Amino acid sequence: MSPKKAHYSGFTLIEMVISVAIISILMTAIASAILLTSKAIPSQDSPGDAALKATKALARLNEELQSVRFFTEATSTAMTIIVPDQNGDGDAEQIRYSWSGTAGDPLVRTLNGSVNTENVVASAQSVDFSYSMDDVSELFTDLGGETARLVFRHVRSVYVRIKLDTGDVNNVETAILHLNSPPILDAVHELDFDTNPVTTDADANGIADWSTADSSVFDTATLTDGVWDVGTDLVTSPQYDFGGVTTLWARMAATTSGNVGPIIRLNVDSAVTGGPISAWLKLETDGTQTLHVSEHTGGTRTDLITANRLPAGFIDLRLIVDSATDRINVRVNNVDIGTYSFNRENLATFGKVVRLREGAAGGRFDFVRIYSGGTVKR
């Protein structure tokens, strides 16, 4: 019997049908896998991609908000924060997040004025920064022995919510708790004299906060161990009104006797008329120091207060100046010596500055710190 189909090597019809069926099942499976994979890699404009980018932007914002020294802006659509040096140049960093208020506009992050601007969220339907705040207040002696309070708002936490689409589906949000409760201030001018004062940029807006009054080069030989042996006058820069409430802390000493030593000239509320206030120290021949705080009227300086028989060496001074009521509170070596009314006059010739200088005798400053902002409550 010949093996009729022994050499047969083709497929039967049944085998062919089964093969085609298996191949088509496999093809479908492979196609599905490819489809799934392509869905997993978001396209440039997909909602998932926008959410991912916004989440990354919020993660960075969250990180930056952890280390805020102070806020200079805190509204529902804009926030300006000052954080410690991040790029190693020794200056703080100013970071601003803002949204125009128009649906579809980006959330913009600006670094140090306008050094670096980027749209961290390409398109937002809405952006909402909300803050929980604490009022931190300190009592001081007002006119007539009454009590007043100097109040600064401090940020305890910030809640950020960004709506990415017109529905209520694609939202990103984060909450940041501030363990150090940074204050909200309008402006800060401070000097510790550890580095060249005319390169100091405490508010990190890219503009030096102080300059020499005559635009000469600052003599760094006048700095020793964080103390300035006063040379050429320093003035705040650029021009600033010092309106509202101005609080100034300084540590200064008169170093040679017989005449006026270190002087702080504070031209308060310089927009039109304001108070040209001076605070200065004199080293007496008996080795004590006298503090004078004076006002200015028609070309003449008049003492508002003098504090006698202060010890030699550094004196701690704090001034709270309220331009709404033309009053100045004076505290010397942590003793509140009262509040006084000062005269207002045209400040056009005085300049919108705080000026640090010395009289005919020598003077030194250890630090000067000026906070513009806060309120006085009575």
Ligand SMILES: [Ca+2]
């Ligand atoms: Ca820096």
Ligand SMILES: [Ca+2]
């Ligand atoms: Ca600055």
Ligand SMILES: [Ca+2]
């Ligand atoms: Ca110092």
Ligand SMILES: [Ca+2]
């Ligand atoms: Ca000097």
